[in-house]
Amino acid sequence: MTDARLRPHPLGDSAVTIAFGVERTSELLGLIHSAARSLEAANIPHVQDIVPAYLALTVFYDSLHASYEEMAATLLDACEHRARAIAHVALPSEHRIPVTYDGADLEWVCSSTGLSVEEVIARHTARSYTVDLLGFVPGFAYLSELDSLLQLPRRAQPRPRVAAGSVAIAAAQTAVYPLDTPGGWHIIGRTDIAMFDPARDPPALLYPGDRVLFERVE
Amino acid sequence: MDLFALEAANAMVGNRVDAAAFEWALGGGTVRFERDCVFAIGGATARATLSGRVVAPCTTTYARAGDELSIDQIITGRFLYLACHGGVDVPLLLGSRSTYLPGRFGGYQGRSVKSGDTVPLGEPKAEPPAEGFHCAADLMPRYDTGIVHATRGTQEDLFDEAAWLTLSESEYRVSAASDRTGYKLEGPPLSNRSGTLPSEAGCPGAIQVTGEGLPIALMADAPTVGGYPKIAVVSEADLPILAQRRPGETVRFVLIPIEQSQRALKRRASDLDAIRLLATRSASG
Incomplete structure (x- = not known):
C-alpha cells in the first residue's frame, strides 16, 4: 500500500528506523504492527530487536556483522514481501485485566468529567483497547482509544512515584504502570497482573497490536 | 555507561x-x-x-x-x-x-x-x-579530547542548516542534571520545526532536542521510545568519551557519515580483540 514510500534512516550505528508515513492513523499503526510481526517471524540474520511505533518501526542489529546499507536493503525487501510470510505470523493476543477501581485520582476524574464513579468505570470497561506501542519503561503499553468523555490532559505535576499495577488514563490513552516509576497520568485503579516480569518469556505481557479488556473486580 | x-x-x-x-x-x-x-x-x-x-x-x-x-x-x-x-x-x-x-x-x-x-x-x-x-593507551578511546563523533539523527529534515552549524561548531557543557538516563547539554539552542512528534524508538547516544532547543543525549538507561526530535546520534565508538564527561566538562560534536561511524565501531572491536589476545599470550608466555 505505502511500501513505495518506506523511508529508511540510520538511528546510530546499530539501528535502522523505517518511516512508513507522516500522519498518525490507526490504519498506518496497524500496517506497522503487522510489518513488525512479519519481520519477527522472518528471523533475519543479525537482527536483535524490533520496535514498532506510530509512524515508523526501528530494527536494532549487530553492526559488526551487517552494514547499514545491507540491513536497510534487507529490511525494505522483507517489508515489501511480508504478505508471503503472513501465514507464519503470530496473531495479536487478547488479554483480560482485572481492575479494582479505587485509584487516587478517581474522584478528581469524576469532578473533571462530570461523571459518577459508576459511569467512569462503566466507560473504562466498556470497550477493548489496542496496544499502540510499548515504551517509557519496560512493559509500559500505550492503549487506545479511550472513551472521549474520559479524555483529560496529563497532571500538571507528575507524581514522583506511581505504584506498579496502577491503572491510569491520560488524553486518549490508558495504561497499567508495570514498575514503580514517576508518572503524570490519572490513577483510577489497580491490578495484580504483572505487566512485566524479567523471568518470563517474553517478559512484557502485551505486544503492539494486542487487544486489552479491563474487567471490574471488588 | x-x-x-x-x-x-x-x-x-x-x-x-x-x-x-x-x-x-x-x-x-x-x-x-x-x-x-x-x-x-x-x-x-x-x-x-x-x-x-x-x-x-x-x-x-x-x-x-x-x-x-x-x-x-x-x-x-x-x-x-x-x-x-x-x-x-x-x-x-x-x-x-x-x-x-x-x-x-x-x-x-x-x-x-x-x-x-x-x-x-x-x-x-x-x-x-x-x-x-x-x-597500551593507544588501544583506548581518546577520553581527554572531549571530541565526540556523531551521525545525523532520524529527524534530520526537522532541523535547518543553522541548527547543524550550531551543533558542530559549539561547545556543549554536560549539565549537573545528568544521570544514567540522559545527559543534559548546555550551550547554544538548536532551533527545530516541531516540538514533539509521535513517539518512536530511541537509543543510547541519541541527541534529542526539546521544544526550547536544548539537547539531551540519551544514555544507558534511556527509555526505549520518545517524542522529541533527534538531531544526531553519538557514534558508539565515542559514546564512552561522552559517558565519562563530568558535569561542567565540555564536548564538541563532529558529524560523520554512517559508513565512517560503523568503521570506527569495528576498529574499537578489533582493539578489544587485541587486548584480549595480548592478555591471553601473557598467561601462556
Missing part, C-alpha cells in the same frame, strides 16, 4: 568481555578480597591502593585473600570499572548480567552494592593473564 572500559577490563583479566564487573561512580570506597583474585581497573582514573601498594590503571593485578583495594576519589572521568578474573557471579537475565536500577532487577539483587555486602565471584575457566599485563 562506558561499555568499552567494562569490556577492556574484562579482557585484561582473561574474562569474556560480557562478564559482570563492578561499575564505580564518583565516590571512593574499599573492597576486601575473600580469596586470591586477579583484577584490573579501568575507565575513570583514581588513586587506588591494594593493602597500601599503588595499583596502576589498566594493569592486571594479583590480590591475596584478605587484601583490601581502596579507591580514593576519582580524578578524571566518571565511571570506574573493576573486573575480577572469573567475573561477578550474578544470574543471566534477559541476556544480561547488568543491573537495571529503575526496575530493581538484574545484577546483584537488582540494586547497587552497599557497605557490608559479600558479592560472589565466578569460577575462572582459564588461566589468568600474567601479573602486570598493561593495556
Whole structure:
C-alpha cells in the first residue's frame, strides 16, 4: 500500500528506523504492527530487536556483522514481501485485566468529567483497547482509544512515584504502570497482573497490536 | 555507561568481555578480597591502593585473600570499572548480567552494592593473564579530547542548516542534571520545526532536542521510545568519551557519515580483540 514510500534512516550505528508515513492513523499503526510481526517471524540474520511505533518501526542489529546499507536493503525487501510470510505470523493476543477501581485520582476524574464513579468505570470497561506501542519503561503499553468523555490532559505535576499495577488514563490513552516509576497520568485503579516480569518469556505481557479488556473486580 | 572500559577490563583479566564487573561512580570506597583474585581497573582514573601498594590503571593485578583495594576519589572521568578474573557471579537475565536500577532487577539483587555486602565471584575457566599485563593507551578511546563523533539523527529534515552549524561548531557543557538516563547539554539552542512528534524508538547516544532547543543525549538507561526530535546520534565508538564527561566538562560534536561511524565501531572491536589476545599470550608466555 505505502511500501513505495518506506523511508529508511540510520538511528546510530546499530539501528535502522523505517518511516512508513507522516500522519498518525490507526490504519498506518496497524500496517506497522503487522510489518513488525512479519519481520519477527522472518528471523533475519543479525537482527536483535524490533520496535514498532506510530509512524515508523526501528530494527536494532549487530553492526559488526551487517552494514547499514545491507540491513536497510534487507529490511525494505522483507517489508515489501511480508504478505508471503503472513501465514507464519503470530496473531495479536487478547488479554483480560482485572481492575479494582479505587485509584487516587478517581474522584478528581469524576469532578473533571462530570461523571459518577459508576459511569467512569462503566466507560473504562466498556470497550477493548489496542496496544499502540510499548515504551517509557519496560512493559509500559500505550492503549487506545479511550472513551472521549474520559479524555483529560496529563497532571500538571507528575507524581514522583506511581505504584506498579496502577491503572491510569491520560488524553486518549490508558495504561497499567508495570514498575514503580514517576508518572503524570490519572490513577483510577489497580491490578495484580504483572505487566512485566524479567523471568518470563517474553517478559512484557502485551505486544503492539494486542487487544486489552479491563474487567471490574471488588 | 562506558561499555568499552567494562569490556577492556574484562579482557585484561582473561574474562569474556560480557562478564559482570563492578561499575564505580564518583565516590571512593574499599573492597576486601575473600580469596586470591586477579583484577584490573579501568575507565575513570583514581588513586587506588591494594593493602597500601599503588595499583596502576589498566594493569592486571594479583590480590591475596584478605587484601583490601581502596579507591580514593576519582580524578578524571566518571565511571570506574573493576573486573575480577572469573567475573561477578550474578544470574543471566534477559541476556544480561547488568543491573537495571529503575526496575530493581538484574545484577546483584537488582540494586547497587552497599557497605557490608559479600558479592560472589565466578569460577575462572582459564588461566589468568600474567601479573602486570598493561593495556597500551593507544588501544583506548581518546577520553581527554572531549571530541565526540556523531551521525545525523532520524529527524534530520526537522532541523535547518543553522541548527547543524550550531551543533558542530559549539561547545556543549554536560549539565549537573545528568544521570544514567540522559545527559543534559548546555550551550547554544538548536532551533527545530516541531516540538514533539509521535513517539518512536530511541537509543543510547541519541541527541534529542526539546521544544526550547536544548539537547539531551540519551544514555544507558534511556527509555526505549520518545517524542522529541533527534538531531544526531553519538557514534558508539565515542559514546564512552561522552559517558565519562563530568558535569561542567565540555564536548564538541563532529558529524560523520554512517559508513565512517560503523568503521570506527569495528576498529574499537578489533582493539578489544587485541587486548584480549595480548592478555591471553601473557598467561601462556
